[in-house]
Amino acid sequence: MGQIINFLIKYKNTLLFLFLFGLSIFFTIQSHSYHKSKFISSANFLTGGIYNWVNNIDEYFNLEVYNDRLVEENRWLRARIMQLNSKQRDTTFTDTNSYKNPYRFRAARVIKNQYAKRDNYILLNKGSNDSIQTDFGVITSKGVVGIVEETSKNYSRVISILNTNLSVSVQLKKSQHFGSLIWNGKDPNIVQLTEVPRLAPVKKGDTIITNGRSLIFPKGIPVGVIQDFELDQNKSYYTINVQLFNDMTNIGYVYVIENKGMAELKKLEQANE
Structure with missing residues (x-):
């Protein structure tokens, strides 16, 4: 203790200078938007680089898990191709150039994943330099992950499906009844489906998918299966617990979805409002 006190006394002028210098930088950043934006950008670049380095190490020790996941995805895709090839083709679409896919998919790697908080975020190793923008959907081969909330040049921050502020429009796969998918902040494997009317044929084990009503996710992206449910007698709506397909x-790896018609659709919506 005596050595610490002697050290503080000996270098009190230097320490005072460093403290005042740091304080002046802090106030400069807080009072000038230009300096603040530059500081945030630099901080994002630094933390993103650190998370990327740490994730590279973690990824090395999880290669077997990622390989198994890719093998399973390839198996599903091959089965799907065989299923489509076995069906009679509609001659209307024999010219593949006449059909334009409204969605574009980009692969990205997760370098930070939160799931223990009430409002969780995911950091990706792709950003605006890779044409990723806000409001792009994020999925894996198993289901919905979240929505891009913010981007820098090289990284993207995704608001996770495990975030109490996120709501995703989904539906029952066996019917057109839809509702809002939210999270109560408790179990990272279970999310809640609300606003499904009592007339809907809700059954345990039924599959939940995206309904395509938003501009973010196309219809048919898997979400999970119904674990249990209850009917709110006062509101005539179900509250449903959904077991997520995704762990x-x-x-590890995700697909970022771009709706190529989003700008045009948003313009029409704004004109209608």
């Missing part, structure tokens, strides 16, 4: 505690 949100173990996400």
